[in-house]
Amino acid sequence: MGSSFVAGKVLLQDGVPALLLVGWRFLVAAVATLPxxxxxxxxxxxxxxPQAGLRDGALAILIGLLQTTAVTGLLFLAMRSVSASTAAILLFTNPIWVALLGRVFLGEALSADRVAGLLLGFAGVVLALGIGPELLSGGSASQASWSASPRRSAGQFRRS
Structure with a gap:
């Protein structure tokens, strides 16, 4: 995924629309995976x-929409106005968002070690980017929401 930040930024600067770029990225990935x-x-x-039910299908669609489509779409939209490195740093704040969303929406406990890790992670982002509106990372929050959402249904579907 690392090179896609730089390649995406170059193409965006050349005038390729962000969401068209995302669509092409998914198409190329699908064609490459088909063989x-x-x-x-x-x-x-x-x-x-065969053991997958309607609920499993709905969960797979939700994960695809939140973790893949929304994340990549928001990433490329953001790169129209921020550097590729800033976008990469913000995207990879995902573990911070997962822990926070897991606490707020799933009631997961945050031990002292976890809180310390979250604070260190956030401090690293602040050191790298400074304090500003960039810290409100929609793409990373979207990715984290998919990471937290299926936890309740974990164990319902197992591959055989």
Whole structure:
């Protein structure tokens, strides 16, 4: 993912629309992955496991929308106005957001060690970027929301 920040910034500066760039990125990834899927004995089963229900499908769509689509879309939209390095730093604040959202929405405990880690992580972001509106990272918060959301349903679907 590292080189995509720089390549994305260059293409954005050349006038390629952010969301078009995201769409092309997903299309290239899908086409590149397709041969791997076709190597499977039963590609349909690999895509749609028989034990997966409607709830599992809905959860997969939610994860795809929040963790992949929203994150990448917000990342490329943000890179229209911030540097690639700032975007990368903000995106990788994901563990901080996951811990905070897990605490707020799932009631997960924050031990003293975890709080210390969160404070150190936040201090590192502040040292790298300074204090400003960039700290409110929508893309990273979106990625964290997918990371926290399926925890309640963890264990419902297992691959065999």
């Amino acid at each position: 791997l899927l076709l190597l499977k004995d039963r590609p349909r089963v690999a895509l749609f496991p």
